[in-house]
Amino acid sequence: MDRFLNDNHMLMIPGPITVPPRILRVNSRPMINHRGPIFQKIHEYCVDGLKKIFKTDEGEVYIFASVGTGAMEACVSNFFNRDDRVLVLVNGNFGQRFVQIANAYGLNVDALEFVWGQYADPEKVKDHLSKYPKGTYKGVLVQHNETSTAILNDLEKLSPIIKEHGALFVVDSISGMVAAPFEMDKWKVDVVAAASQKAFGCPPGISLLGVSKEALNRANNANLPRFYFDVRKYHESYKKGQPPFTAPISLYFSLEESIKMIFEEGLDNFQKRHIVLRDSVRSAVKALGLKLVSDDSCASPVVTGVFSPEGISPQDIINTMRKDFGIVLAGGQSQFKGKIFRIGHLGFIGATEIFSTFAALELTLDKLGYKFEKGASVKAAQKVFEENM
Incomplete structure (x- = not known):
């Protein structure tokens, strides 16, 4: 079933992002x-x-x-x-x-x-x-x-x-x-x-x-x-x-x-949360043995670029994540097209979305033939959140 065709998908792209229910409700005011x-x-x-x-x-x-x-x-x-x-x-x-x-x-x-x-x-x-x-x-x-x-x-x-x-x-x-x-x-x-x-x-x-x-x-x-x-x-x-x-x-x-x-959250807290989201995603990617696009010194707090494993198309990863789990990732652009996939982590999200994304990504990579330590990415992301709770 392609969950992208119904309401259950989760946008993990760098925009447009999932709109919180509270914002959706006011959008329908007279x-x-x-x-x-x-x-x-x-x-x-x-x-x-x-x-x-x-x-x-x-x-x-x-x-x-x-x-x-x-x-x-x-x-x-x-x-x-x-x-x-x-x-x-x-x-x-x-x-x-x-x-x-x-x-x-x-x-x-x-x-x-x-x-x-x-x-x-x-x-x-x-x-x-x-x-x-x-x-x-x-x-x-x-x-x-x-x-x-x-x-x-x-x-x-x-x-x-x-x-x-x-x-x-x-x-x-x-x-x-x-x-x-x-x-x-x-x-x-x-x-x-x-x-x-x-x-x-x-x-x-x-x-x-x-x-x-x-x-x-x-x-x-x-x-x-x-x-x-x-x-x-x-x-x-x-x-x-x-x-x-x-x-x-x-x-x-x-x-x-x-x-x-x-x-209400506080602007400083809002931005600190994005740092934690960034660090959790990057730690999870590293735990899978995948190569990151950007260095830690200049890493974005809103999106993480990941090189696809050798022999696996990033579009296959994106398609499987969407069809099997209803999680939408982004592809590469211009000179990175066909080389990377991108995970957005911005707005009003937290640990739940990160854990879901990497649990699904592990199942996806396993299905596509990539070898890694099962559970490593979720565990790595959990560690970052534990250190910042």
Whole structure:
């Protein structure tokens, strides 16, 4: 029986993720007026909560009715002029997406490539920027958490290097926000994208854009074409406590509930839980004798990439997990396609989901002919949870 065809499947991918029942329930509330007082209170609660999550007192956070790629596009379309030169740090598929978007808007794009599975080395970035006069690059674009390669870039170390060059610090934290520490003001991040379907645990359809004062000034003088994602429109409309266009009201209900749940757990506790989830998954993978994509030093707290055993297709692992156990894993992207499978571990999940995933993975690997010590992965994951209870 293919459980993927009914309601019983469990999403262990890096987004969209399983939406908690509490968020699903509010998503079905009756519709309200998007220009009325009830919605205005919800909107203002979400904006204020997001500023706390983004860790910004000085910047603004805007809410778009789009998936994360819309916010990535807004990162480019609002803050640069045609022919501006930008540097994109690429160590995965979504770094490449930033390159594609910047090219589409007519920017002069340089891509600084890193080995997939390794973080963007701050020293290499510093060395590259030192070859050019200050201000050559109007912006440096980078992923916070690169889901395709399961790595977390060190934004805190990259920040002073980028700001010393005089460039806007532009970050895609679509999968990293909430799950990993993020300090917009402290790290002097000028623009940051996030989205609802990742660690926020909401349905897809809302993207978020954090904007510093410096970036907003750039937006007022930028000449690239924009309309729907024009942050100037949002900035003026937010003064009235509402977005400039029709809001995705049901998704606002979900986002409001998600923010409440995050604060009830405590943002620090939420992020610590993701570290435990990461460590339990990585320990379990190692116990099976499988090779991890990323090093411990830069391992993502939201997804773990695993090389498939020799002679076994990762798609066979993914298909068996889905059909036999109703557990959905992700495959590799771009140069990792057909080589790895990925296990997502983000949002409002815990030990139960990890134990279930690895019990099923062991049965799957055994069925496909891979030899290992039975029970080793679950035991290794249990040990991590025991040490952190």
